[in-house]
Amino acid sequence: MRAVLVSSVLAVLLSTSARETATFAGAAGRDDAATAAENTAVSDEDALAQILSGPKGRESRWTERPDLVVLTSVLAFEGGLRNEYVALPDRLAAKEAEQLASDLGAALEPLTAGVFDAFASVTFESATPRHTVAVVRDRQIVVARFHGLRKSLDAVGYGGRTVRHDGAIASGTVMLDSEYDHTVGLRRLLRMHELGHALGYNHVASRRSIMNPTLGSEVTEFDRRAALIAFRRK
Numbered sequence: 072m073r074a075v076l077v078s079s080v081l082a083v084l085l086s087t088s089a090r091e092t093a094t095f096a097g098a099a100g101r102d103d104a105a106t107a108a109e110n111t112a113v114s115d116e117d118a119l120a121q122i123l124s125g126p127k128g129r130e131s132r133w134t135e136r137p138d139l140v141v142l143t144s145v146l147a148f149e150g151g152l153r154n155e156y157v158a159l160p161d162r163l164a165a166k167e168a169e170q171l172a173s174d175l176g177a178a179l180e181p182l183t184a185g186v187f188d189a190f191a192s193v194t195f196e197s198a199t200p201r202h203t204v205a206v207v208r209d210r211q212i213v214v215a216r217f218h219g220l221r222k223s224l225d226a227v228g229y230g231g232r233t234v235r236h237d238g239a240i241a242s243g244t245v246m247l248d249s250e251y252d253h254t255v256g257l258r259r260l261l262r263m264h265e266l267g268h269a270l271g272y273n274h275v276a277s278r279r280s281i282m283n284p285t286l287g288s289e290v291t292e293f294d295r296r297a298a299l300i301a302f303r304r305k
């Protein structure tokens with residue numbers, strides 16, 4: 072196995088509205104498959120605080136079932152993390168797009184402790200080449216493949232969310248490196264991990280978790296505990 076490498080992306084202020092300021096928080100994942108060692112020196116309480124609140128100590132969660140928008144046009148990852156990107160002529164085949172929606176749909180239930188058993192709706196959307204496509208949209212999780220993401224971020228994916236001041240998540244974004252997501256068997260874990268960020272989770276290294284900064288773990292008992300706290304707490 073290759074070395075474990077951690078890559079985190081700083082929160083970037085992406086959008087503001089008249090009512091509230093939203094920040095795009097998320098992180099990118101390396102592709103090196105490795106299972107994190109459990110660190111029992113870290114208490115359960117601290118590990119749960121990491122995955123739920125992250126380095127900023129701020130929890131965020133969806134209060135309503137999000138819509139899923141699958142962009143079937145590949146986008147050009149240029150200019151870093153942004154609200155919108157330019158569409159390329161490349162398209163996902165219908166089967167590929169359906170598999171992507173299916174993988175994210177299957178990940179939703181365990182990551183929300185069953186509170187959301189499906190997305191409110193699933194929409195497949197293509198764009199005219201060279202046109203600009205928004206990837207941050209109210210009440211939606213937008214997923215797309217990006218050409219050049221890996222080269223630019225030195226990571227194979229990025230998951231983010233915009234969060235209102237009360238901690239409610241306004242939008243989610245799942246960005247996948249087009250080459251990696253097209254070819255590699257670990258992409259199901261990548262999709263689940265980036266969806267985790269879009270749903271409000273942060274990296275945790277002290278427990279085996281789908282939110283380990285390095286891909287390799289499936290959803291664990293620890294993740295199910297975190298989901299219960301995040302989504303079932305009144």
Ligand SMILES: [Zn+2]
Pocket residue numbers: 097098099100230264268274283284
């Ligand atoms: Zn991550």
